[in-house]
Amino acid sequence: MTYLLAIGTGKGLFLATSSDRENWEVSNPIFAVSGVYAVGIDTRRSTPRLLVSADSAHYGPSVYLSDDLGKNWDESHDSAPIAFPADTDASFKRAWQFAFGPEEDVVYAGSEPWALWRSEDRGRTYELNRPLWEHADKPDWNEGAGGPAIHTIVPHPTDPASMLIAMSTGGVYSTTDRGASWTASNTGIKAEFMPEGQQFPDHGQCIHKVSRDSQVAERVFLQNHGGVYRSDDGGATWNDIAGGLPTDFGFSILAHPGRANVAYNAPVAFSDNRFPVDGTLRVHRTEDGGASWTAHDVLDEPYYGIVLRDALCTDAAERPGIYVGTRVGDVFVSTDDGDSYRQVVGHLPDVLCVRAAEV
Amino acid sequence: MAVSVLIPGALRVDAAGESKVSVELGDGGVLRDVLDALAERHPRIDRRLRDERGELRRYVNVYVDGEECRRAGGLDTPVGETSEVQILPSVAGG
Numbered sequence: 001m002t003y004l005l006a007i008g009t010g011k012g013l014f015l016a017t018s019s020d021r022e023n024w025e026v027s028n029p030i031f032a033v034s035g036v037y038a039v040g041i042d043t044r045r046s047t048p049r050l051l052v053s054a055d056s057a058h059y060g061p062s063v064y065l066s067d068d069l070g071k072n073w074d075e076s077h078d079s080a081p082i083a084f085p086a087d088t089d090a091s092f093k094r095a096w097q098f099a100f101g102p103e104e105d106v107v108y109a110g111s112e113p114w115a116l117w118r119s120e121d122r123g124r125t126y127e128l129n130r131p132l133w134e135h136a137d138k139p140d141w142n143e144g145a146g147g148p149a150i151h152t153i154v155p156h157p158t159d160p161a162s163m164l165i166a167m168s169t170g171g172v173y174s175t176t177d178r179g180a181s182w183t184a185s186n187t188g189i190k191a192e193f194m195p196e197g198q199q200f201p202d203h204g205q206c207i208h209k210v211s212r213d214s215q216v217a218e219r220v221f222l223q224n225h226g227g228v229y230r231s232d233d234g235g236a237t238w239n240d241i242a243g244g245l246p247t248d249f250g251f252s253i254l255a256h257p258g259r260a261n262v263a264y265n266a267p268v269a270f271s272d273n274r275f276p277v278d279g280t281l282r283v284h285r286t287e288d289g290g291a292s293w294t295a296h297d298v299l300d301e302p303y304y305g306i307v308l309r310d311a312l313c314t315d316a317a318e319r320p321g322i323y324v325g326t327r328v329g330d331v332f333v334s335t336d337d338g339d340s341y342r343q344v345v346g347h348l349p350d351v352l353c354v355r356a357a358e359v
Numbered sequence: 360m361a362v363s364v365l366i367p368g369a370l371r372v373d374a375a376g377e378s379k380v381s382v383e384l385g386d387g388g389v390l391r392d393v394l395d396a397l398a399e400r401h402p403r404i405d406r407r408l409r410d411e412r413g414e415l416r417r418y419v420n421v422y423v424d425g426e427e428c429r430r431a432g433g434l435d436t437p438v439g440e441t442s443e444v445q446i447l448p449s450v451a452g453g
Binding site for chain 2: 033056057058059060062075077078079080083084086089090091092
C-alpha cells in the first residue's frame with residue numbers, strides 16, 4: 001500500500017509518498033512558483049486522478065490532471081478547463097476546492113471569484129452553475145481577506161441533488177435540487193463583525209470551513225470567523241460547540257473519516273492575533289460532537305505557523321492518517337487518531353492545502 | 360502582412376517549441392489582431408497572456424517595436440509590416 005500526500009503551497013505542489021507513513025519521499029516542486037490553493041485526489045476509479053489548481057502570477061491560472069500520480073500532467077488544450085462565459089464579464093483567478101459527490105465522474109470546483117463549477121468528465125472541463133452565480137444575495141457578498149471565493153463544497157454522500165457550499169463572506173448556501181436553486185443556510189451562525197442587533201443575518205457570515213460527519217450525513221461541523229458550530233439537520237440550523245475550545249477562531253475543521261461525532265480543529269488565538277494559541281501548535285479533537293474537546297500537541301516547542309482552511313485532511317485509510325500543514329511550511333501526520341503527531345516534511349513554502357489518499 | 364512574435368522561454372511549450380512565430384494580418388492591424396492570430400495557431404498560449412475578458416494579464420508585458428504596449432495604445436497599438444512583437448514576463452514576485 002502506498003500513501004500519497006499532496007501538499008499545495010504558495011510556490012508550487014509537493015507530492016510525498018510513503019509505504020508506512022513513517023518515512024516519506026518528497027518530490028521537488030511541481031508547478032514551481034505557482035500558487036496551489038486546491039488539490040483533489042479522486043480515488044473512485046481504479047486509476048486515481050490528481051486535480052490541481054495552479055495559478056502563475058505571470059501567466060494565469062489553470063487546472064491540471066494527472067493519472068499517473070504526478071509523473072505527467074495534462075490540461076485540456078483548446079479551451080481553458082475553467083473559464084467564465086463572455087456574458088459574465090468575469091475572469092477565473094483560481095480554484096479553491098475540488099469535491100467529489102456520489103455520481104461517478106462528476107467533479108465540483110469552487111473558484112475565485114465566487115462560482116461553483118460542475119464537471120462530468122472527471123475534472124477535464126467544467127460548466128458554471130448559473131443559479132448560484134446569479135443569486136439575488138450576491139450584491140451582499142463581500143470579499144474576505146483571502147479573496148471572493150467559494151472555498152468549500154460539501155456534497156451529500158448519497159443524494160446527488162443535495163450539497164452545501166460556503167464562502168467568506170457570504171455564508172453557507174444549500175441546494176436540494178441539483179443546484180437549480182440555492183438557499184442561505186446560516187441560522188444560528190454569528191457574524192461578529194456586524195453591529196450588535198444585526199449579528200445573526202440570513203447571509204453574510206464569514207465561513208472558514210465546513211466538514212460533514214462521515215457516519216451521520218445530516219451532521220455537519222463548521223469553523224466560522226468567530227464560532228465553531230455543528231448542525232444535525234444538514235445545515236438548516238447550527239449550534240455553538242466552541243465552549244470546550246480555547247478560542248472560537250480558526251480556519252480548519254475536519255470530520256474523522258470513520259467515526260461518528262469525531263472531529264478535529266486547529267484554533268487560532270483570535271482574529272487580530274493570528275498565531276496558534278499560546279504559541280503552541282495543537283490540534284483539538286472532539287469525540288462527542290463538540291460537547292468536549294481535548295488538546296493534542298503537534299510540536300512541543302514555540303510555534304507561530306497556523307493551519308489554513310484546507311491544510312487539515314485525512315487519507316481515509318482504515319487506520320486513518322490525519323495531516324496538518326502550516327503557514328511556515330511544515331506538514332505533520334498522526335496515525336493514532338490525533339493523539340500524537342510526527343513530521344512528514346519541513347521548510348516548504350507556506351502550506352495552503354493538503355490532500356491524502358491510499359493509492 | 361507578416362508580423363513576428365517573439366515567445367519567451369517559459370511559454371514555448373505552449374507554442375510547439377517555437378521561439379519566434381510569424382502571423383499574417385490584414386493592413387491596419389493592431390496588437391489585439393496579432394494576439395488573436397497567435398491564439399488561432401496556439402490556443403493555449405492565449406490564456407497565458409489574456410484572461411477570458413481579453414485583457415492582458417497584469418504581469419505580462421508585450422512590446423511592439425520596443426515599446427511596452429501599455430505605454431502606447433494597449434491592445435489597440437498599431438502594428439506594421441515590419442513590426443516585431445515581443446512577449447516578456449514582467450519583474451514580479453518574491
